[in-house]
Amino acid sequence: MNCTPQHLRSVVEEVIHLAVETRHHIHQYPEIGHQEFATTQYIAGILADAGLEPRVRPARTGVVVDVGAGGPIVAFRADIDALPIQEKTGLPFESQNPGLMHACGHDVHSAIAVGIAVVLSKLEALDGTARFIFQPAEEQFPGGAQDLIDEGLLDGTDSIIAFHVDPALLAGKIGFRAGPITASSDQFHITVEGPGGHTARPHLTADTVYTAGRIITELPPLLDRLIDSRVPLVVVFGSIHGGTADNVIPSKIELRGTARTLGREVWKRMPKLVDQLVHEIASPTGATVTVRYATGIAPVINDEHTISEARFAVGQILGPHSVVATQPSMGAEDFSAYLEDIPGAMFRLGAASEGRDPVDLHSSRFDVDERAIETGVLAGAATLMGMLSCNWVGE
Template identity: 50%
Template sequence: MRNPTKYESDTESDVTTALEAPEGADTSWPGQLPGTDPLPGRLDRWLASRGAELVAIRRHIHAHPEASHSEFETAALIARELTVAGLSPRLLPRGNGVICDIGEGPRTIAFRADIDSLPLHDLKEVPYRSTVDGQAHACGHDVHTTILLGLGMALAQLNDQGLLPGRVRLIFQPAEEAMPSGAPEVIAAGALKDVDAIYALHCYPQLPAGLVGVRSGPFTAAADAVEINLTGPGGHTARPHLTADLVYALGRVIVEVPALLSRRVDPRSGLSLVWGAVHAGQAFNAIPGAGVLRGTIRVLSREAWREAPELITRLIREVVAPTGAEADVNYTRGVPPVINDRMASAVIASAAGAALGPDRVVEAELSMGGEDFSFYLEHVPGAMIRLGTGRPGADVRHDLHRGDFDVDESCIAYGVRVMAHTALAALATGAF
């Protein structure tokens, strides 16, 4: 018998609302194998017996965040839990991520969770507050990880009973928050070998727990970074005609490059260049000899994203050239846009409706944020959804990437429920 004492939680009240099937949820499973019991009953019983433990695991991970590329203890915890569940997880080559298969069959459906934290201070006064100074799970990756663990535990039991009609692959990915991110490394390690489709979810505090947001097509934007270093001889502000006026040159780049992009790129691509930092000089009467400008590029179109580095670099040089300054442009690739597959979105929307009730599935808003789940979608069809994590009826929403971010922990059971239904639905369909 397992001993979960290291994750003991002092409360079960936070998750009781999610342990029973929500009102309106189906009590039968349309993709049910002949002769088997419906999934909802089995899943309800499993969540009732293990839901509080999942909350305790989430709190342990939340209290012990690990930075991008350094998620070694988190990966070890994941591997231990999956091993206890009777599975055979394998660590990534660097030991900071995990891949685990469940079951066998002609189709393989993958589910991915990111496991790294953010370089922020945890500002919450809760028992599970971060114990690592300057690191916090402020983007919900602890929740994503716990839900995927719960999915693995539940499906392992289903597989032991001969009720899993195919293979499910769990991918616990490091370094989602880094640039470059961890997804390409995970893919290179074979995470997508033989995979037919892939799914993921992301915490969304703007929706209350118990609701999910689904969207076909563009879901999040590509996100790149650019840094421009301008240099010149410097000089006196009384004689700008004798030097290269770097402040003027920076001003031209700030204003003209975004304006030119609006005339060089199809507006339907959603491309934007927004500056975040500019530094040049100190004295009020001295033209500086160096200046730096930094910004982010976001775009919804894969084609426009592929063309962006060459186009933006060329426009910067064209704008700077008449000023006499020298421009060194460093363009850093971030992530491509997440574009959800139509069929994959339909499958998870239907599964979420069966898991939670059709009135609890809403259309997700398009986001200009970046998400490296997009790298997986460059290889196989799939979809990401938004998981409601807000407290129903609460006026305050603890937003992502803030030091006070937290969730209504009932979202964990809701997430497991949706993903378990999705796994069986995706395995049952012949669309992939």
Template identity: 40%
Template sequence: MSPSVSTASRVVDAVVEKYADELVDLRRDLHAHPELSWSEHRTTDLVARRMAEAGWRVDRLLPTGLVAELGSSGPVIALRADLDALAVTDTTDDPWMSTTPGVAHACGHDVHTAALVGAGLALAELHAQGRNRGRFRLLFQPAEEIMPGGALEMLEAGVLAEVSHVFGLHCDPSIDVGTVGLREGPITGAADALDVTLTGKGGHTSRPHLTEDLTFALGKLITELPAILSRRLDPRAGVSVVWGLVAAGGAPNVIPATGRVAGTVRMLDAVAWADAEHLVRDLVRQVLEPYGVTARIVYHRGVPPVVNAHTSTHILGRAAEMVVGEDGRQSTSQSLGGEDFGWFLERVPGAMARLGTRTPDGPTYDLHQGNLRIDERAVTIGARVLAHAAVLAQHLS
């Protein structure tokens, strides 16, 4: 490691340590006041004010979210965090539990945001000391939790102009705090949303032959679409259709005239993803045709896999080792979870790592659940990893 990088690294660690309590307090504040996609106004205001105080040039390109930049020339290294929460009820009893009914930071975006603020404070100090050789750009992105994600709007606003690498982190409550999971190549899956509404002639359950037995047709769709799709796509694509919503009927002796089923279509392979919508629509119609019902199919194309670039993954891995040591860096597998950071990586090289948030020997939580708890040491670890990655990438550019 060059002397300049070593010095910069010491500055990063010292600044993050200096602001550690503030960063944890920020995470708790965000957790207590979660905001849904495209409604992250309070969150945006808090972050914008703190970044401006630290000397960043802040630009609000969209209704929510912001871009902050330091430096005036040279290669741009970008760091990204997401701001939004989920329509989930916080079931913890922590003092900082959500004060907004039915909304919670159940995916760790409060940690991502606080960590990026911490990285921003460290990079601002480097800039003030004249150790910034190029430009740093922070992307505080809105609306990650909806498809196809706020990343597309940020891309349209030009946030990746002149960017040579972009880095991000995502909380992983299945691995211990002090651990960072990395993988070169695809680390997440493609994810789409499927919503099918059926209509048909209802009637009495004693005379199903005089109806279009919509409930039976709905059941066939629920079980047969996943099975058929698995035989029509290469099994290496890892396709998964899982239903999250099923609704039909209101009485046990009445065949309803309407029904609905909705879920997600996920796969590991971007090539299969390109053809998935057409195939799914065709198969839904084929499954339902014998029953005479009418189907309204709404297919929302979601996000591509996050594909970590070789050099970017090496940089992010080296940054992780600087923070958690070689033992703290571990390989991780590709998941079927969707993440709109993939849209950024279709444009420029970059990488995302998994940030361990489980307390050692403590319970294992799951994302998107109201009981999610985070070991808050992950906030400063994430801040240091992001800042170190930015410094290393800048010196390599």
């Protein structure tokens, strides 16, 4: 395999227009999780036109394609689903599907994966296989990754990598971090119940509003006192419902929220801890509480060896100025499901334009600097080639 930066750049130049066009089309016709039927067919068609043999899942959402043959097998994952957001970017390729938008960069991830796959197919025979996984339903809870794993799409794979666009990092940069890079994400639903009563005589009933207030204000700090303070933990209530009159103590109040942590051991302890503390907080009030805790997504913990390989490869193809350190996020990513079985890493792909105020992910005005697409194709191809025993020859 020709492992010179010049050769890789020349092939990427031939393909980059296809990657950009792919991004525009996917962005223009976004689809929600588990319903990415047209997106799947579009990606499969492009790959087939490039001479590859994509395999569409039986569910008709999601595509897998291999480039090369034999082992080792290294995978690149790209998510393909959109969000229920009405786009307000004004782009010439703005969403044509009302109420749906690619506001988290999945259109960019998919376009980059298509670009890398086509680039690698044009190179000399790889020393192994690059497997591209176009995954549905990343934005769903708990996410679509586990479905693909259960179907065996990861069988035989030795390692896996992925990008996620970063609106706070300039285009042309790749952010690296060994260890935790995104947090877990669990959901909880707490029901507080009592007989109800008159607000003039709370002593004759169980004051469910008071009990709910105690849970909201006391649960997060109590959790902070029971776990290692060096492990970030965020417990936030997002929904509180109960009561219809100002002079009636309601018989039922429902609380919903999320719990997120970067620590795997803390994540495992959370269901029991939350249940225990909620019952202890409510006990003196006489109210009855029920806790339903849904374990969702584990933290993404990047493999140190994979990070080292990627940093070297990206430095060779883009230059050392493009390799930067990054900080963890308390957002979640179901890419962590793949890391339960094999080593791998997620990298931050700079998507910001210099001189412009960044717009955060999941915003109706979110967009990327499209120079990030070429950066992603170059960096992703170089990393996969390096993981397949390519010894980079400097310029």
